[in-house]
Amino acid sequence: MNRKRILIIASSIILSGIIFVVVGFMTSQGIQVNYHEIDKDFDLKIAQFSDTHFDNKYVREDYNVMVDTVNDEEVDLLIFTGDMFQITDVSLELEESITSLLSEINADYKLAVLGNHDYFGSTTLTNRIITILEDSGFTVLINESITYVINDQTFNFIGFDDLMMGDSNYSDVLGEVDENAINFVLSHEPDTFDSILNTDCVAMFSGHSHGGQIRLPIIGDIYNVEGARKYNDHHYEVDGKDLYISFGMGESVIRVRFYNRRQFEIYNYS
DSSP states (O other): OOHHHHHHHHHHHHHHHHHHHHHHHHTTSSEEEEEEEEOOSSOEEEEEEOOOOBOTTOOGGGGHHHHHHHHHHTOSEEEEOSOOBSOSOOOHHHHHHHHHHHHTSOOSEEEEOOOGGGGSSOHHHHHHHHHHHHHTTOEEOSSEEEEEEETTEEEEEEEOOOTTTSOOOOHHHHTTOOTTSEEEEEOSSGGGGGGGTTSSEEEEEEOOSGGGSBEETTTEESOOOTTOSSOOSSEEEETTEEEEEOOOSSOSSSSOOBSOOEEEEEEEEO
16 A cells, blocks of 8 residues: 555544544534423423533523523423532522523423432532522422322322432332322432332433433443433333433533533423
8 A cells, every 4th residue: 555545544534533523512512402292191291401510601591492492382390300500619690590590481380309419519509409499480309299280180290319419218209109190200310210110100200311421423322420320311111111311401520512412301291
């Protein structure tokens, strides 16, 4: 093989690599909405967002698409499945900005559970996160359940505490499954899904996995964190029960997404 041919091959490989990386970053910009049309014998529209990992680089305008989309959809329920901040030193200005953002999102009901990052830092920070959520209209479920009548049907929502940083004994709260209602579970870590398989629950909504955050075409995620080792893709169905995982709105550890846009979910049960 002559020198010129070697240079052509080497240049092609380098150029292909550059294009691959550039496309990976470019396709990860912005926020996308994932729509899920689910055939069930009840009517319920849910919006889910998760893993926002807000930090001092927060820009309100970045979240217009989420606010506008959810408000246009007129959802019955808005759920947040944990990990609000990436930082532990949260300024009062940032706290007020996030409260304002979440207050602008309209829904008949709002529910939230905490994630592992919501327990990082001090108890004071955890309490501030709960206050932000409550001041924005959310009910925070920490191994608790709540029942709503929506569209003339009774729904029971169970919220797990965080698997890694909270009280992960879910036996008592699973005892609150209501046989006379349609039961759903909210849990930050998707690997808690197995705990509901022998219950009368329809589905679980989770976050945490970020879809691996760094993904490759065809291959998908290349690393999965603790709490999302078994379940880390968008959807699983086991024994007639569904697990839905949002890949989230932020980044953890490194502020990079690759072939993996920030995203939120709209679920339309009908």
